Amino acid sequence: MQVAVAPYAREDFQRVAGETLRPGGLTLTARALAACRFAPGARVLDLGCGPGATLGLLAEDGLCAAGLDASEEFLAQAALRGPVVRGHAQELPLRDGCLDGVFCECVLSATGDAPATLAAIARALRPGGLLALTDLYLRPGPQPGSAAAGCVAGAVPREVLTRQLEAAGLAPLFFEDHTKLLTELACRLTMALGSAQSVVAMLTGRDPACAGGPRPRLGYCLILAAKETP
Known part of the structure; x- marks a missing residue:
């Protein structure tokens, strides 16, 4: 059985998506950062930091930032921009309540366990601490009957994502659609790979020629949430 390769691990995807490896790049990150209004020196984690583009931006903004990723290759690149630690999103190697903020950009849907990841984030945030989350979500409409793989595997409808946040003690403050x-x-x-079918296969882990039913109606969003105070 062929195992789907995550898009961010593919060289062709990396060339097209750029150093952030996600839609919107640092422009959307800067939008989230402006909304957070962190005080100078605030302790912020770039969760799933990849090569460290966001980590560098956070440091430039005067924040006490660190990056976390499971990939040694990515961490070697991110370490040029700030302190990093190897770890997994579901089990953050951090003290309870030690963070003022967490950036989780295009990572949650790829973790394989969104509830555990959100619970780990909430544990590490201080009361009132902020989560800046960008990710795929499923827009209303017919959805595939068979399970998807790749980045799409963890994408859920907006209302489900909201419930997951609330269950972890993270109160959503606003939701912005950035599907564009x-x-x-x-x-x-599509231009780089030569066909839309190749892009669908990359994102879903399904061969469009063999997969039955409709394609997932994917959206992309920015959510700001705050850890609830006792």
Whole structure:
């Protein structure tokens, strides 16, 4: 059985998506950062930091930032931008309540266990601490009957994502739809890979020629949430 390779691990995806490896790049990160209004020196984690693009931006903004990733290759690159630690999103190697903020960009749906990841984030945040979350979600409409793989495997409808946040003690403050950014990246990938079918296969882990039923109606969003106070 062929195992789907995560898009961010593919060289062709990396060339097209750039150093952030996600829709919107640092423009969307800067939008989230402006909304957070962290005080200078705030302790912020770049969760799933990849090569460290967001980590560098956070440090430039005067924050006490660190990156966490499971990939040694990515961490070697991110370490050029700030302190890093190897670890997994579901089991953050951090003290309870030690963070003022967490950036989790295009990572939650890929962890394989969103509830555990959100619980780990909530544990590490201080009361009132902020989570800046960007990720795929499923828009209303017919959805595939068979399970998807790849980045799409963990994508859920907006209302489910909201419930997952609330169950972890993270109160959503606002939701912004940025599906246009996902569409723009998909168009660039189509030009690079030669066909829309190749992009669908990359994102879903399914061969469009063999998979039955409709394609997932993917959206992309920015959510700001705060850890609830006791």
